[in-house]
Amino acid sequence: MEKEFTLLVNTENNIGLLNHLSIVFTRRKLNIESLTVSESKIKGIYSFTIVIKTRRDVIDRVAKQLENIIGVIKVFVYENDEIIHQELAMYKLPISAIEKGLQIESVVRTHNARVLNIENDYILIEKTGHKADTQKLMEELKPYGILQFIRTGRVAMAKPMKDLEIHIREKNAAYEILED
Amino acid sequence: METKTDLKEETKTETAKTVKGSEAVILSLLHEGVDTIFGYPGGAIMPIYDALYDYQDKIEHILVRHEQGATHMAQGYAKTSDKPGIVFATSGPGSTNLITGLSNAKIDSIPMICITGQVPSHLLGFDAFQETDVVGISMPVTKWNYQVTKAAEIPEVMAKAFYIASSGRPGPVLIDITKDAQNQFIDFTYKRVHQVSGYFPNPKTNPEKIREAANLINNAKKPLLLAGHGISIAGAEEELTAFVNKTGIPVGCTLLGLSTFPTRHPLYAGMLGMHGNYAPNIQTNEADLIIAIGMRFDDRVTGDTSRYAIKAKVIHIDIDQAEIDKNIKADVAIISDAKKALQQLIPMVKTNVHDEWLEEFKKLEAIEFEKIIQKDIHPKAGQIKMAEVIHQVSERTKGEAIVVTDVGQHQMMAARYYQFAHTKSMITSGGLGTMGFGVPAAFGAAMGQDKRPVVVFVGDGGIQMTIQELATIWQHKRPVKIVLLNNGFLGMVRQWQQLFHERRYSFTTLVNPDFQMIAKGNGIESSKINTRDELKNSIDKMFNFDGPYLLEVEVEQEDNVFPMVPSGASVSDIILEP
């Protein structure tokens, strides 16, 4: 059965790594639902958050293959109930939306959104939440004529999060260095 | 564009030597003990070739006739020399000609380092003359690749390349060096690398898992060991034999595992898989324990995985964590170098015999012998059969030769009928099935060592894919013995057409050139036979000749390789005849 999985891929900052990661997915015809990269708390170590819909056995194999890429340190596979995740969305509306009856204050209150910017000709609203939540706000704003909508990929944290440094230490301990 | 020297003013260490990036490449190779390069020059790699000009006394450069040939030679060389094979090629078409060989080395875990020239860095991305994004193209088929745009990176990148290619599960590495980087000056110092961040080649063998495995082994009634390429990569052949002698467990070899265990050993059960032997395939589904070492349960070995090892617990030992549970689920997984795992297992397993279980193998072997082997190697009449040629070569060389094959029926025949007496003796394209591999790989194998004879079996189809390398063989006078098994067909494809496409021989008939003239034109001594009476003498003549030799044998045209596990079938549904 297909499910949504979130991969946390911790890597070195190597050129071409993203390309390498994506080859592993494309080889299996897996569509990347969302992808976000940022530096982790450890300098020089990056975390990719990748959302994939597939079967458990497939994602487990993919995770192992990702770990074989030189520069990948540790890959975690999570199902949705194992993580807290967020996405950020931005909505641009024409100022005329207010004339059409857009109640900015109520939108902000009921959706936990916020106004980032109001100019002469447009309003910028921001909301973080699950995809379903940001989507819901979009549906609500649609009648007022959205000029632009953009949403980031998912960022996620595992619920009982073990320190990444401990994970890395454990991984290193499972391997040895051989001088020939 | 030539850049001026970017020599730094800072004080140099005693060992530092100011050289161009191009020379730094050659010096790095010398630091790694390289004495042989297979290559082909061109514009973007000219500075490196210019540097090589001054080192001809230390490095032998083999000028190939096509870059694909260089990659296959480098692989044959790697297998016999135990060092990574080195390839030079220019940018653009030179580099794209490497892709087949890189893919082959990747899937068969062969250490190889390809160095390609690239257009100057300021032209990258401008579709310059002979610019190809070879780093992008080769990413899926290399273990690691990297583009160097500054000479200062060269020593470290080269050291990393050697370390990555040879360590853990070996594989090919491609280093692309822009022409300006080749021309910049640097202060050269070299340090070998034994660690790369984000790369974990050497798993510690988990003693807990070893104990679990030993427990299963000690309690198994019908155990079967599957020996793969990982055994020879780890140099664990002695440990394998010691383990088997102690436990009395029969051994089946994968195609790339052939020669890790002596063919004539009483516990040798034969080759696994599609065209393997009858007994080990049947017994895979009778066994109560499968011990797989350094093998990856390739689909050519397993057939239908849902009907594979149906009664068995599985112990899987492999150095690559991604192989565990990939194709076949393991009950006990040991992520480890094969040698280390076997060393730890041997003292923990009980001395044992499995007479009844072995008796079943004997019965199956007798069936295969009567129905297939006897007719294959001792035919009474008709045309020469491939199998009898292999058999005779095996007898003549007493199983001591290094056997190289191309891809097709002759490959399976060589795998089935050569009786390996010596370890590290089978060089063949397993995972990729690369036609054109055989002849250049055999030359590489002969470059990598000169103690043992090298014989290559090749079909009339495959030989034509890299036939230009006959000239390379002639030029360098290596005594490669080429046995061309000419059946006038793309035999293996024809066999499938016969069995599964109602004999509709769609474009598998070969209209061949005169191979004797081609051999002659390339300065290679040769002969051609088509009768059984001539066979033994002509094989003798080939081996007695001091130098490369091509023996063309006209063999039965529509001969088939049996037994066979039809694709999609279970291993125990192996068939002995159509």
Ligand SMILES: Cc1ncc(C[n+]2csc(CCOP(=O)(O)OP(=O)(O)O)c2C)c(N)n1
């Ligand atoms: C480069 C490449 N192209 C196509 C194939 C598919 N193929 C596999 S075996 C084979 C026939 C080989 O014929 P030949 O070299 O005459 O050997 P034979 O099977 O007759 O011994 C072909 C075409 C392949 N393995 N490699």
